[in-house]
Amino acid sequence: MNERLKQTLLSVARFYDQRKVGDVGALGFRRSSDLALLAGCFQRLLQEDLILPHRSRFLDLGCADGRVNILFSYMVRTSVGVELDPWTLDEYAPLKAALEHDLQGARLIPPPKNIYLFAGDSIDPRVHRQIEIDTGLAFEDFDLFYTYLIMHQEFAAMIAERAAKGAHFLVYGLDRIMPRYEGLRLREDLSPMNGILGVYEKA
Helix, strand or coil: CCHHHHHHHHHHHHHHHCCCCCCCCCCCCCCCCCHHHHHCCHHHHHHCCCCCCCCCEEEECCCCCCHHHHHHHCCCCEEEEEECCHHHHCCHHHHHHHHHHHHHHCCCCCCCCCEEEEECCCCCHHHHHHHHHHHCCCHHHCCEEEECCCCHHHHHHHHHHHCCCCCEEEEECCCCCCCCCCCEEECCCCCCECCCEEEEEEC
């Protein structure tokens, strides 16, 4: 990872982390991933071949405003997200435009054009049919899945049933207690990565 890319990822993380939604207030039900913590995981994810640069296909199963998709877009071939609440997804475009303006001013790298976001239920087969139509990728073509703890059990079951062997599931928001999912193996050697990320592998 070259220095310009490192600085870009740090800038993306700072931009969104200043616009986090927490556990309190009117939007307390929405929890934002800390992108600085996630960016801090990239070196290990690369070393362990969980991310294959510009080859991995990433699917965020609850993408909110798409911030995690933007961060991962720099590292993967395709970055896809699904969000149940369309009004949350509506925040993606204005935030991305503001981010691009900031990155341009700092002469850093704009987000790649490999991001696809969809409104709908991540469990709904119709959503995945639309993803395949728009991106050419079926569910089993993704090798890296992500969620912020919300519906992690349902998503784990879907990954265990439908994902290709060797696919990885990243669960943000885990610390000392690591859930177990039938059909997925906890990577105990990696979890919790950066004190926040559980890593599971499709058996």
